[in-house]
Amino acid sequence: MTGESAAVLAAGVVLWRTAPAGVEIALIHRPRYDDWSLPKGKLKRGEQFADAAVRETREETGLGCDLGAVLPATRYLVDGRPKEVRYWAARAHAGDFVANTEVDAMVWLPPTAAHHRLTHDRDRPLITALLLTLA
Template identity: 60%
Template structure:
């Protein structure tokens, strides 16, 4: 008999800021040296932590940004080392703060939606860019 594994619960944000560009906004992506990948800021929830609170905390920890969360975005489901993982996402506008590199996240880049879509390492993260634009009524 196999016991179903409990999902790893995580949360994050598709972080954006207003910009004087054709799109009118830029999306913040983080680089994690441990995985050498580009992703939206996200992380595991602490025991008993509300998903939205965890998403805002992860944005602050990984990017140094205070953010204003907005619309919920699609949840990602995937396996990590054979274990199911669920990541809940929100659109979130960066409102203040400054990035400081760390061992966990060594770079933060602000990119146009098209460039962000291409820079993201995981295919599963790309539809979140379109979901953000739709949530902001820019799609």
């Protein structure tokens, strides 16, 4: 496979926490794309998917996390190249969000609100998959 057609590999999480009314899910806003999405990013050379998921979560949200169940991967094209993103359920822990050039906002929302706020349809089934793992 040539470098041009090789899939872009990325990892991400559905970041969650408990709240008085139940579970809340973190969504991030990326000004470059003007979208609401889940924390994710490309693997660095030689990096494992799980390590990338934890690193990207810290970089984009400022929060540490504990990876839980594996969630479905998403596959789609970006500028004609295939992209594969592997996801985990991830319980949030210590840290604080600080806006930066890559991510300018983060919100915690109940699952239904998070489902509606997500920009990309491909991300919505991940909310359902998370809830099934927590049931």
